[in-house]
Amino acid sequence: MRKMGWKELPPGAINPWAGNFMEVKTGSFRGGLKPVFHEEHCIHCLFCWVFCPDNAIIVKEGKMVGINYDYCKGCGICTVECPTSPKSLTMEKEELQL
Amino acid sequence: MAERRILNGNAAIAEAIRQINPDVVAAYPITPSTAIVEYIAKFVADGLMTTEFVTPESEHSAMSMCIGSSAAGARVFTATASQGLALMFEMLYIASSLRLPIVAGIANRALSAPINIHGDHSDTMGARDSGWIQIYSENSQEAYDNVIQAFRIGEHRDVSTPVMVGMDGFILSHAVQDMLVEEDDKVKAFVRERNPLYSILDVDNPITVGPIDFTDYYFEHKRSQFVGMENAPEVILEVAEEFKKEFGREYGFFELYKMDDAEVAIVLLGSTAGTAKEVVDELREKGRKVGLVKIRVYRPFPAKELADVLSNLKAVAALDRAASPGAVGGPLFTDLRASLYEYEKRPIIVDYIYGLGGRDIAPKHIAEVYERLEKIAATGERGELIGYINLRE
Ligand code: SF4
Ligand code: SF4
Numbered sequence: 187m188r189k190m191g192w193k194e195l196p197p198g199a200i201n202p203w204a205g206n207f208m209e210v211k212t213g214s215f216r217g218g219l220k221p222v223f224h225e226e227h228c229i230h231c232l233f234c235w236v237f238c239p240d241n242a243i244i245v246k247e248g249k250m251v252g253i254n255y256d257y258c259k260g261c262g263i264c265t266v267e268c269p270t271s272p273k274s275l276t277m278e279k280e281e282l283q284l
Numbered sequence: 285m286a287e288r289r290i291l292n293g294n295a296a297i298a299e300a301i302r303q304i305n306p307d308v309v310a311a312y313p314i315t316p317s318t319a320i321v322e323y324i325a326k327f328v329a330d331g332l333m334t335t336e337f338v339t340p341e342s343e344h345s346a347m348s349m350c351i352g353s354s355a356a357g358a359r360v361f362t363a364t365a366s367q368g369l370a371l372m373f374e375m376l377y378i379a380s381s382l383r384l385p386i387v388a389g390i391a392n393r394a395l396s397a398p399i400n401i402h403g404d405h406s407d408t409m410g411a412r413d414s415g416w417i418q419i420y421s422e423n424s425q426e427a428y429d430n431v432i433q434a435f436r437i438g439e440h441r442d443v444s445t446p447v448m449v450g451m452d453g454f455i456l457s458h459a460v461q462d463m464l465v466e467e468d469d470k471v472k473a474f475v476r477e478r479n480p481l482y483s484i485l486d487v488d489n490p491i492t493v494g495p496i497d498f499t500d501y502y503f504e505h506k507r508s509q510f511v512g513m514e515n516a517p518e519v520i521l522e523v524a525e526e527f528k529k530e531f532g533r534e535y536g537f538f539e540l541y542k543m544d545d546a547e548v549a550i551v552l553l554g555s556t557a558g559t560a561k562e563v564v565d566e567l568r569e570k571g572r573k574v575g576l577v578k579i580r581v582y583r584p585f586p587a588k589e590l591a592d593v594l595s596n597l598k599a600v601a602a603l604d605r606a607a608s609p610g611a612v613g614g615p616l617f618t619d620l621r622a623s624l625y626e627y628e629k630r631p632i633i634v635d636y637i638y639g640l641g642g643r644d645i646a647p648k649h650i651a652e653v654y655e656r657l658e659k660i661a662a663t664g665e666r667g668e669l670i671g672y673i674n675l676r677e
Contacts, residue, residue: 189500189501189504190501190504191504192503192504192505192507192508193508195501195504195505195508196482197383197444197481197482197508197511197512198381198382198383198384198444198481198482198493198509199381199382199494199495199497199505199508199509200382200482200491200492200493201491201492201495202482202489202490202491204490204491204492
């Protein structure tokens with residue numbers, strides 16, 4: 187992404203590009219653990235979607251369908267909040283992408 | 285017609301604010317600026333102002349409210365002094381970097397410890413790097429005139445920078461002066477309406493105010509902030525010109541007093557200028573070529589303009605009513621000396637720290653400084669770089 191020079195910036199350090207955090211791929215924050223979705227146990231309560239602090243739970247037609255690893259920070263909140271037993275979301279090891 | 289009134293500095297500033305009737309005043313009382321806030325509270329209670337007057341629990345909160353209101357597009361005023369300004373420190377930087385033209389009236393007062401409520405410039409000098417424009421006043425009239433101009437300067441879209449107007453605590457804030465209060469309508473017309481750069485209430489153009497920057501953008505945002513300060517000098521002079529046309533009183537970056545053929549000069553800011561003018565008059569009667577430069581605008585510092593005036597002199601003394609322990613000298617001195625560095629021909633310059641905690645400075649003290657400057661001019665020998673006026677050994 188090209189970075190703007192100081193003369194191009196809007197005054198007062200305001201951010202006028204509503205929603206531009208989509209450009210920041212927070213998936214790079216993950217530190218070796220990622221949530222893995224087990225569809226067979228899922229009851230589609232969407233707690234994971236509500237609690238996910240980013241934009242990483244993919245929902246289609248009211249149903250949880252998977253995780254967007256471009257944005258998932260690997261915080262693990264979804265796996266804690268998931269109410270099913272066994273869990274429909276579990277944290278698992280992944281290779282660090284450096 | 286302008287009205288002749290007998291007002292102290294606090295009342296003078298409050299009068300200006302009554303006439304300007306800002307959208308929001310958020311302030312916490314602290315000596316010696318308390319009366320500004322008390323007068324405003326009374327004006328609001330008496331229905332003379334429609335201002336949203338907020339009384340928060342601290343100066344930090346007061347400045348925070350000013351920031352929020354100003355980011356919403358409101359015209360905002362606050363008043364404080366000393367420890368109160370110090371408590372605002374964190375928020376001062378936020379106000380300036382968000383380019384919010386808040387106006388603050390400061391009754392300059394010493395900083396603790398020891399606790400002292402009297403006048404010196406330690407409070408605003410401590411905030412000199414905060415990105416606020418700083419204007420100092422010699423008397424009640426100037427405090428009134430400077431506050432009126434401060435709104436126009438800060439709110440100019442090319443500037444969009446907060447402004448603090450200083451007046452010496454007690455010496456000005458509590459001493460009455462015969463002065464002119466202009467007509468309400470004329471003052472209102474002069475300050476116009478604020479036309480903000482942005483507003484958080486503009487729902488058609490959603491923005492985030494104060495987001496986080498990492499190493500990739502903070503520096504660029506800081507650099508772009510400085511543009512307001514860089515544009516300020518031109519606007520300060522424009523506003524002064526218009527003020528003179530409307531109200532007849534003349535202002536600039538500084539005032540020159542008997543400087544035309546002066547060989548030595550004192551440079552200072554604030555109420556001591558009044559005392560120094562008396563001394564200059566007396567010495568001039570005896571044929572001595574002494575002059576005075578009273579700085580009005582300290583930030584942005586009028587470096588080139590001052591150096592142009594001072595470079596041909598033989599000796600100059602900066603009078604600092606604030607100390608900067610461990611620095612080369614007081615804040616005014618270091619700025620002044622750095623400004624003169626550009627010039628091959630420049631005067632010998634010395635610094636005096638004076639008046640801390642309200643310590644008196646009498647005509648005889650100023651006369652002694654002129655005497656020393658004349659000696660330096662005659663011998664070319666500077667002696668001590670930093671002196672202290674009216675201090676017991
Ligand atoms: S781990 Fe955190 S960021 Fe990733 S999907 Fe779960 S809640 Fe969202
Ligand atoms: S919280 Fe668990 S059960 Fe509920 S939708 Fe998310 S994965 Fe499915």
